[in-house]
Amino acid sequence: MKKFDMTKDAGKISELHAGEFVLLSGTVYTARDCAHKRLHALLAEKKPLPFEPEGAAIYYAGPCPAPEGKACGSCGPTTAARVDVFTPELLDAGVKFMVGKGERSDEVARAAVKNGCVYFAAVGGAGALYGNAVKKCELVAFPDLLSEAIYRFEIEDFPVFVAIDAHGGNIYKR
Amino acid sequence: MENMREIDTKEIGGKLYAMILKAGRNLTPSCVAALQAAKQKESRPLCKTALGVCLENGKIAARENMPVCQDTGLAVVILEIGQNVRLTGAPLADEVNAAVRRAYQDGCFRKSCCDPLTRENTGDNTPAVLYTELTAGDGVKISFLPKGFGSENMSRIFMLTPARGTEGILESIEETVRLAGGRPCPPVYVGVGIGGTFDKCAYLAKKALLRPVGEHHPRADVADIEKKALERVNALRIGAQGFGGDVTALGVSCEIAPTHIAGLPVAVNVQCHCVRCEEERL
Structure with a gap:
């Protein structure tokens, strides 16, 4: 089974190819619809983002509350397409990895190639499995958004598919 | 009022509370069987792998007492109430919402209910989407569906x-x-x-x-x-x-x-x- 660590293997992005099944590890920042709107506003005002975008990974997800003894509650991917309009500028700002579910717009696919980024498709609905693979969870920004706030996760062996690779490969285009 | 069966709405709420926790953490047996059959039948490897992840997820949710999916939905409740039932106690909707509030809190379910215009989260996943039907007899059938x-x-x-x-x-x-x-x-x-x-x-x-x-x-x-x-x-x-x-x-x-x-x-x-x-x- 191929493994990929977004923090340690950042130099190996070009070795990822659409259709590959990988176990993904490393640091990700959660962000859904509302958080993206706010990131967009910060970029527009040329203000710093609540996390360093260079080399960062964004996970389109909003977790359930953590039960006792766990870092995180159930937390599968949400539909990535809803934030497509905000994605190219984030990739231009340095974000390298995206994890979510479902197709992306052509603009996102083009921005991924331009910036050498990868979009991983996690399995929608598998919330317990992914939540269980979150080993650390820390609130980073926008606590008023509750489950839609930005959290920093340390994830371990997320089963995901390389959906859009840095070479223009795309599993949704057949 | 003769031949009427009295049921306290608290009893309905209590039953519903347990149902919500169970539903959120478990795929239905028929769903598991259908997913297994789908995995068997599927010829495309990517899909077969994904179906395997779905089945594994169901097992983890049940074992770890975690919601199957983080979208624990709006709480859809259907009550089919026999016309020979006389409901007693607190208002029915209050007991139903109390059960939703408690179960979503205790089960670490996500609260996904918000005002449609301000988008402000109601904070406890209430109100439930509650339907009631009057039926024959003196029983109450409770159905619960967390709708993502x-x-x-x-x-x-x-x-x-x-x-x-x-x-x-x-x-x-x-x-x-x-x-x-x-x-x-x-x-x-x-x-x-x-x-x-x-x-x-x-x-x-x-x-x-x-x-x-x-x-x-x-x-x-x-x-x-x-x-x-x-x-x-x-x-x-x-x-x-x-x-x-x-x-x-x-x-x-x-x-x-x-x-x-x-x-x-x-x-x-x-x-x-x-x-x-x-x-x-x-």
Whole structure:
């Protein structure tokens, strides 16, 4: 089974190819619809983002509350397409990895190639499995958004598919 | 008041509380069986792998007492109350909402309910979407369905002309699933309401999702629509997670009601592969 660590293997992005099944590890920042709107506003005002975008990974997800003894509650991917309009500028700002579910717009696919980024498709609905693979969870920004706030996760062996690779490969285009 | 059975609404709330926790953490047995069959049958490796992840997720959720999916939905509650029941205690809706509030809190379920305009979260997943029906007898049937919105958003209503007939119904189902693509977390379970009014057929479509996956309507012509619709939907080759495989839907379930001579309402309610619901009787 191929493994990929977004923090340690950042130099190996070009070795990822659409259709590959990988176990993904490393640091990700959660962000859904509302958080993206706010990131967009910060970029527009040329203000710093609540996390360093260079080399960062964004996970389109909003977790359930953590039960006792766990870092995180159930937390599968949400539909990535809803934030497509905000994605190219984030990739231009340095974000390298995206994890979510479902197709992306052509603009996102083009921005991924331009910036050498990868979009991983996690399995929608598998919330317990992914939540269980979150080993650390820390609130980073926008606590008023509750489950839609930005959290920093340390994830371990997320089963995901390389959906859009840095070479223009795309599993949704057949 | 003779021959009336008294039931305290607290009893309904207590039962519902347990049902919510169980439903959120467990795929229904018929859903697990359908996912297993789909994995067996699937010829596209990407989809087969994804279906394996879905099944593994179901096991982890049950074992770790975690919600199957982080979208624990809006709380849809259907109470079928016998007309020989006299409800006592606090107002019914209050007890239902108290059960939702407590279960979503205790179960570490996500609170996904918000004001439609300000988008402010209500904070406790209330109010429930509560339907009550009066039925014969002196029992209460409680149904609970946590409805996630990735799939709910893909649902549609068609006001067909009677001339469209069965073919129109099949086309409506196919079109809904085709336009949804990979977004509702396929393989989906499709609930279809046929007949009634604009609102009634939507309610029937929701109720159709309560039927175990793979079971057919008792009326042969309705069961025939279910079978034909499933074939057509699977021929779309959307596949698990939209990866383009053989199994796009786990099943199609239809409920019908008489309608107006001038119309043929059809509602298609899409459910993701995490079919979660509970039914209990008091």
